[in-house]
Amino acid sequence: MIDDAMKISIERSDLIKALGHVQNVVERRTTIPILSNVMLQADGDKVTFVATDLDIEVQESTAGMTEQPGTVTAPAHLLYDIVRKLPDGAQISLKIGDDQRLNIDAGRSHFTLPLLPAGDFPKMTADGFTHNFVLSAADLSRLIDKTRFAISTEETRYYLNGIYVHAHDGALRAVATDGHRLALAELDLPNGASGLPGIIIPRKTVAEIRRLIDGGDSDVSLSISDAKIQFHYGSAVLTSKLIDGTFPDYERVIPKNNEKELVIDNKVFANAVDRVATISAEKSRSVKLSLTQDTLELAVNNPEHGNAHEQLMVDYSAEPLEIGFNAKYLLDVTGQIGGRDATLYLDGPAAPALVKDADDPATLFVLMPLRV
């Protein structure tokens, strides 16, 4: 049964911001019709929007004039697309019409959308939080950006499909790996996070919260239970299930005794890798690094597309070494190095390489070589 009433008036910019925050979690294809919908709750001078895919729930409130309070659900993507195309500054009226549809009116535009009863909309429970702490949006963004590129997309290793976050030695540590590379970033442990057991935040949740806080400068409150995580940011609340699995013992993957040290200008290196990789085979994207005294030669030999070479001056004084890497993985890592210099700690052609940002001791990366 659809509520027979609800009528609100809301400014386009408020509506689009709120819808923009929630609609992304709605899956394009879903077998449960109501999951395509966003729930609108109008009450007083506040309108709340809720969207869910059963794993993540995003809720956002915004100012609006409620003429008739009520709750209803309407197709999220359609509503968002309509509002997006309405002119800037428009005042939008949303109401349940006599036809039991959502009537959207703005200026001369009139739309009606089908509705589904709000009573059927799934609600995610959120309780039993054991750890509560606060991070600045900038700090949380940093933890995510430095690690998310290494999240695995392989569904068979589902426990790698997210960022592993835990308290470690006075730090809050984030780790992601797909078995080919590993990225680690940490922050000083915030109050309330001590003893935080390892949790795995799913990739989609990572993307959603990152979008939500993008460019923001306020604080994010995090609440964590053994199965869920909840973020509060401004008027938005994101609740998500955590991945139920055991993250591998990543510390044994981080090389401890790589003694061949290579210091390079990160930008120059990244540009050179990008250039030679132009002709690398699409499948392997392998780039060969040949190191001799203070010289790094990058080479790509592709029997189909030709060869590429580039020589760089570097700091390297260990014995000569040849080692290959996937160009994309090298670029992913160099892309996360903020300082001028990157340091690579190498061992042999088949041993994992450790990469550090010379200016940022709180991050590290591990790359598995390719044989070339």
Add this chain to the structure above:
Amino acid sequence: MGPERPNSENSELTRLCRDCGLALNGPAACPSCGGRRHITHPELGGLSIAHVDCDAFFCSVEKRDNPALKHKPVVVGGGQRGVVAAACYKARLYGIHSAMPMFKAYKACPGLVVIRGDHSKYSREGRRIKNIMRDLTPLVESLSIDEAFLDLTGTERLHGRSPAQSLIALQNRVLEEVGVTVSIGLSYNKFLAKTASDLDKPYGFALLGRADALDFLAAKPVEFIYGIGPSFARKLNKQGIMTINDVRKRSDREMAQQFGDLGLHLARLARAEDNRRVTPQSERKSISAETTFDQDIADVQLLKDRLWQVCVKASDHAKRLDMAGRVVTLKLKTKQFETLTRRRTLMEPAQLADRLFRSLEPLLEAEANGRKFRLIGAGFSSLSAHSYDGGGDLLDPKAAKRGQAERASDEVRAKFGHSAVVTGRELRRYHVKKEKKELE
């Protein structure tokens, strides 16, 4: 050299001796060999696309090697639970056909001779036949171990005889040198050639010309067309399309809208149009192995043992071909004959059984939820030449060591035979076998 180019040089040729291929003028016996069987067709000289298919190939090879079997019903296939891979013509009289479950074959014909089969022998003999084909034309497109398309367009001058005559010579030469019979379909495109080769089996020679193909096809049911399986046929039948003529009544657009690309393809075939070329050496696309269990298996550990077995088989094959695959595929068939395939793309091409197995193991775990399976298979695709055992995994640092161990075992096996080195998993299987024997 378009496949449909007519051959004008021999367009007056309409009658041949079935036995020696001599061109004849009248219904009298062949003046050369005395044969009384003739092939007559108004387009005999103008057709040059052939489909050559060995008759009950595996069984024919077995009967050749063991003349005592000559008049017995023979099938090649496996065990209590396998399927019939090939059935001789005698066995077919009992209703036995290939892909029939073995238990049904036994039931249909209690005196059935079942041979496990020696695939390396069959592929050797198959290669010999293909080489004889290549003496006629370089355009030989293998479809399987025992059948191929041949494009003989433009070979008249080379051989001094029409394609039909060359094919009769081929038939005779294969029987003489390899000792098995082949059936030939000759037409002006692949679809009709393939259709024709089935019309006069065994040791047959059938033609479909431009003038008779359309009428010939009209009343045939849609599943007569090679490639239209029972499920697609059911879909067509539901829409009232029972015969090939029914297909012709629909426009290409209708067929494409209702049935997609396959529908459009079918619409063209129904008009006897087929522009596909005979392309030699179509590249190998995958390397795989599979096995059907004697009894359905639900237990994940037992399934893994069997998976290991097929991984070793597929990997051995890849090693022989010196190829590696970047995509690995797990195939399962449920008790209800539902086939599942699950695939994964690897970072780097793999050839080792260890990598194949470990890549497929989690896929198997996801599917083995108590269901009973009757078959398991493993394979590589997206193939490339093998260069090295890559695929380093940070989280599996022992992979390199295991890879070296597998290579070392392979070397030992090459010298002392397969059982010189046996993994624990295989050993478990041997034990099961032994126990079973003891119980019996």
